[in-house]
Amino acid sequence: MPELHSFLYSLLLAAFLLTTCHAQQRKVHIVYMGELPKGDFSVASTHHSMLKTVLGSKSSVKDSLIYSYGRSFNGFAANLTDEEVESFSDMEGVVSVIPNHILKLHTTRSWDFMGISKDTVGPPKEGNVIVGLLDTGIWPESESFNDDGFTAPPAKWKGKCTGANFTCNKCIMDAKKHDDREFAYGSGHINPEGALDPGLVYDASEGDYINFLCKQGYNTTTLRKITWDNSSVCTSTEPGRAWDLNYPSFSVAVEDGQQILAIFNRTVTNVGSENSIYTASMYIPTSIGVTVEPSVLSFSKVGEQKSFLVMVYGPPITQQPIISGAIMWKDGIHVVRSPLVIYTILPGSTYSSSYSLPHKTPNFEGLSMYHKNGILTGK
Known part of the structure; x- marks a missing residue:
């Protein structure tokens, strides 16, 4: 029995240490503070002071701070633990604390499909072109996934489609259908030329x-x-x-x-x-x-x-x-x-949006991505 107690104690201690280490692991976050201050004001000094208040020393600030944003908005990027994220979230002047995400671009022949090939965007337009990235999700029925001209997947490919109401082709080779499809796949394909002549628009002030x-x-x-x-x-x-x-x-x-x-x-x-x-x-x-x-x-x-x-x-x-x-x-x-x-x-839930799940109503003492009761978004 003493051996069993010792073994169980070791397991509990290991689990506690693992949880503690995970909570103390530093990850890159963006501390967003909204509008830049008016007048001759050093946002970098403010960011250093905030970090020192939470981290405790100048050396810790130097190790944590990645970048101070001081041109288009007020904020900074830093390596923070979960506990430090909570501390910044409660600070006056902080709008939100957002985890950093690295996104990868994927494309095959999108340029021609979007109507912005060389034949369309020629010399008369190329000097005044604004390029925007719109992430509208996946809609299997979209012409974006037309597989005309594509060769068959390699024979060793074992991917498959699961779910109802859509099928795989030479372009969509591995997909699974999910409860929230209408909210997940977005607006579908955007036609840049058609957007110039929409017919009707919904204005909002x-x-x-x-x-x-x-x-x-x-x-x-x-x-x-x-x-x-x-x-x-x-x-x-x-x-x-x-x-x-x-x-x-x-x-x-x-x-x-x-x-x-x-x-x-x-x-x-x-x-x-x-x-x-x-x-x-x-x-x-x-x-x-x-x-x-x-x-x-x-x-x-x-x-x-x-x-x-x-x-x-x-x-x-x-x-x-x-x-x-x-x-x-x-x-x-x-x-x-x-x-x-x-x-x-669910009965009693706050009315949620077309891109969010129901949340409890938060008490906004300070807007934060880490508010314990969750953030209410959308309509």
Whole structure:
């Protein structure tokens, strides 16, 4: 028995030391502090002082600090333990502490597919081209994964596709379908030339987004760290649904066991032809009802705005997989598509967004990626 007790004690001690070592392991984090201070002010000195307060010595600061950001925003990168991350998260003036991630680029023939080959972006345009990277996830049905012209995978390749509603080809050679697909694959393929003539756009003002953030639990203090404007105010921090944000998508979070019922107000601006008529159409499972009022929008000039209402309704749902569809405005030339998703959340959960899981309502004493109650995001 003494030997057994000694053995168990050794195991517990080893587990404790392993956990402690893991917690004390330093990893690169970005401490984001929002807007740069006004006037002649050394952000680097502030960053050194903050690090010394948490780490305790100048030598530790030198070993930890990687870079001070002082041009476009205020912040620094440093090697930090979990405990140190928590300390910085609680500091006044810190907006968030974000783990550093290294991302790798993958591409085959994307340049031609995106319409930015040499024939398209020639001498007249090449001196004034802005290149942006949009990560829209994977959508197997997208033309991006068309395997025309690709040779078969090597015979030794043993990858396979598992799941329903999609198949592998010579381009997608190993994939698994996951519960949250509509939220994971993003917007699909972006057509740069088509984006120059969208037909209709959904404009949103700064005030719209302020109202949106306030309904997600932000208060005036944390809001101003995002807007960089001391006139920004949250009149209420009571969490709620921000369905009236003029956003080109519709996300319906339904408490488990409750009836589907949501009403959205949207306004579109005509950026296409002067005289144009758009008719609403949609695709959605037959068990769900969607009404668009009015269902026809007539424009007589560019820049003209029209508002419409969308009502989504249906029977009570319980532990229902994500239901997805779309509402489209068509004028014979343009197709303006807005995705619509319906999903269940646990009773009492805060209304979550189209890209996040339900969270408990956080008490925002200081906005932090490491807030113990989680961060409330989205709509």
